[in-house]
Amino acid sequence: LAKTTQPISMDSYEGQEVNITCSHNNIATNDYITWYQQFPSQGPRFIIQGYKTKVTNEVASLFIPADRKSSTLSLPRVSLSDTAVYYCLVGDIWNSGGYQKVTFGIGTKLQVIP
Amino acid sequence: EPEVTQTPSHQVTQMGQEVILRCVPISNHLYFYWYRQILGQKVEFLVSFYNNEISEKSEIFDDQFSVERPDGSNFTLKIRSTKLEDSAMYFCASREPGTSGYEQYFGPGTRLTVT
Numbered sequence: 001l002a003k004t005t006q007p008i009s010m011d012s013y014e015g016q017e018v019n020i021t022c023s024h025n026n027i028a029t030n031d032y033i034t035w036y037q038q039f040p041s042q043g044p045r046f047i048i049q050g051y052k053t054k055v056t057n058e059v060a061s062l063f064i065p066a067d068r069k070s071s072t073l074s075l076p077r078v079s080l081s082d083t084a085v086y087y088c089l090v091g092d093i094w095n096s097g098g099y100q101k102v103t104f105g106i107g108t109k110l111q112v113i114p
Numbered sequence: 115e116p117e118v119t120q121t122p123s124h125q126v127t128q129m130g131q132e133v134i135l136r137c138v139p140i141s142n143h144l145y146f147y148w149y150r151q152i153l154g155q156k157v158e159f160l161v162s163f164y165n166n167e168i169s170e171k172s173e174i175f176d177d178q179f180s181v182e183r184p185d186g187s188n189f190t191l192k193i194r195s196t197k198l199e200d201s202a203m204y205f206c207a208s209r210e211p212g213t214s215g216y217e218q219y220f221g222p223g224t225r226l227t228v229t
Contacts, residue, residue: 034216043118043205043220044157093214100215101147101159101170102207 002027002090009109018075020108022088025069030094033064033071036087036104044087044104048073075110083112116140118221120206126227127196135191135224137206145209146189147218148181150174150202157205163189196228 005023012018024033032051036044037059048055048062050071055062061074075082085107091100119138127133139146148160161171163181180192189208193200203225207218 032214032216034214038157041203041223043207043223045220046217049214049216089216091216093216101162101172102149102157102216102218103159104157106156 004088004090006088006108011111013113015077018078020073020086023070024090027068027090030092031090032093034089035073038085078112080112085109118219120221120224124225130195133193135204137189138187139208143208143210147207148191149205152202198228201228
């Protein structure tokens with residue numbers, strides 16, 4: 001499992017775009033990048049996953065440069081309800097016959113300020 | 115949108131008692147998981163379950179823990195003799211076959227308090 005490094009916390013004002021960067025220098029060829037979100041007192045929620053370039057869905061965008069040694073989760077125009085912990089995960093998502101566990105780090109605690 | 119549900123939302127028990135935490139995974143999911151999160155700490159993997167057997171378990175998942183899929187809809191976690199250090203949020207998760215291993219759907223959790 002590739003080691004990841006992300007900021008412990010970030011603050012942002014409502015309406016701003018937030019970018020959370022995750023470093024994963026030893027990412028392997030078969031590894032994908034996955035982001036989860038966890039609101040206080042709730043279970044984690046899968047939000048986005050990608051291998052290279054850019055992935056976008058209704059929640060966020062994920063930017064992955066060509067060397068794949070880092071990735072950036074982008075949240076457009078955050079609101080107070082985006083206050084949560086965001087986890088970056090890197091691993092071979094198609095390995096182990098699909099049983100694999102998700103190994104969470106401490107994540108980035110995003111606080112959105114009015 | 116289908117959701118994983120868990121009951122109860124909060125369970126208080128005395129040390130040494132048995133507890134059963136219940137989960138109803140999303141109906142077409144075949145991979146099931148339990149995780150826990152001690153207050154202020156990381157979410158930790160406990161066990162994965164597929165085809166009616168445990169596929170992987172962590173060192174936390176010792177002989178005091180067991181899992182069962184008693185029928186076609188429920189997935190349970192039993193702690194035989196609870197300890198103070200078992201106090202945590204317990205999350206059930208499930209995954210649909212054919213999706214990536216990291217695309218798991220988590221329930222809202224059961225807060226277990228051992229006194």
